[in-house]
Amino acid sequence: MSILHKRKNDFDSVYNNYADILLRLSLSYVKHREDAEDVVQDVFVSYINSSPNFFDEDHRRAWLLKVTMNKCRDLARRKSIRQSVSLDEIGEIANEDEVYGETAELYSALGNLPEQYRVAVMLHYFEGFSVEETAKSLSVSVSAVKMRLSRGRQMLKELLEKEV
Numbered sequence: 001m002s003i004l005h006k007r008k009n010d011f012d013s014v015y016n017n018y019a020d021i022l023l024r025l026s027l028s029y030v031k032h033r034e035d036a037e038d039v040v041q042d043v044f045v046s047y048i049n050s051s052p053n054f055f056d057e058d059h060r061r062a063w064l065l066k067v068t069m070n071k072c073r074d075l076a077r078r079k080s081i082r083q084s085v086s087l088d089e090i091g092e093i094a095n096e097d098e099v100y101g102e103t104a105e106l107y108s109a110l111g112n113l114p115e116q117y118r119v120a121v122m123l124h125y126f127e128g129f130s131v132e133e134t135a136k137s138l139s140v141s142v143s144a145v146k147m148r149l150s151r152g153r154q155m156l157k158e159l160l161e162k163e164v
Contacts, residue, residue, distance in 0.1 A: 029072035062137045109159040117152035
């Protein structure tokens with residue numbers, strides 16, 4: 001098998017395993033699907049261009065998550081994230097509220113959390129990462145993740161109680 005064929009198989013595997021996670025993480029940062037899709041595309045372009053060597057799959061996942069967070073921050077710095085909503089998005093938002101109900105409120109509240117808490121909560125509760133995996137992905141200690149999860153839950157509770 002040629003090197004090019006191996007790299008394509010590797011990319012396909014990585015894309016299939018991580019594209020959804022990276023998109024959800026990006027959405028939590030940038031709030032617009034198009035911007036989040038652009039971020040994910042940039043992450044995979046970086047992955048292809050840099051061809052990093054990883055120790056294991058956890059190292060690859062941590063790299064992808066870190067690059068995604070950095071690309072989201074770069075996007076926010078480069079331009080002010082759109083303050084307007086297109087007519088198409090208004091319809092999507094209305095449909096999401098009808099379909100997801102309380103889940104839409106939860107995602108909205110999650111988007112209002114400070115970054116460090118939002119990312120920890122997303123990775124642990126929404127993506128199913130263990131506390132240890134979350135710590136490794138964020139390059140922080142296990143106790144820091146536990147504290148971020150605790151504070152994040154408390155902030156979410158307060159935000160959701162305000163809406164009721």
